[in-house]
Amino acid sequence: LAKTTQPISMDSYEGQEVNITCSHNNIATNDYITWYQQFPSQGPRFIIQGYKTKVTNEVASLFIPADRKSSTLSLPRVSLSDTAVYYCLVGVKAAGNKLTFGGGTRVLVKP
Amino acid sequence: DGGITQSPKYLFRKEGQNVTLSCEQNLNHDAMYWYRQDPGQGLRLIYYSQIVNDFQKGDIAEGYSVSREKKESFPLTVTSAQKNPTAFYLCASRTNPTYNEQFFGPGTRLTVL
16 A cells, blocks of 8 residues: 655644645555545544546645645635644555555644 | 444443444445544554455454444454553445545544543
8 A cells, every 4th residue: 555644733824725745655556545634533524536637626626746646635715623634545446445544634723 | 314323432441341332334335444543643444344244454453353244234342352442443434446435433432441
């Protein structure tokens, strides 16, 4: 399984854009990149998934460069409620594949 | 409503006792997972099951056991062999096989006294 590296923590302010970069140098051809959000004492929640270039949904955008060795989760105009831990995962879209959660990035949004 | 339920939310046990954590889903998902999370840490995979009557060890299976007799249910037993069982336990399921989105339950916080 491709290993991922993320910053341990980052601070931001309300209304700002937050960008979290994940490094996955050993990503395989068939691997997809998935991001989850977790609030304290809750299970993680799926945010976004992509393979290459850019993916956008109502919550976030995911930027993946051509070499796919990294990816950046972009949260536009964050609010206090976006304070959470964000996990980057890499794995194939295959039956039974296990996904490995790393340590994640703890994002603190300040007023 | 479709979703995953875990019970109980909080569980206390004496050291040396086995305890079983419940996980039920009505999403019709084939794959189910158990994770452990310690304070300030990420999730670690204990066991996962791709289909009924089949399951595989994850990264930290020692001291745990599971069964998958029904598609909807994937109970986890924390045995007395697990040295540090106090943790937050999360169950998840996933549509099989086309997507990496896992749906998580609310978790069970187990405290061994």
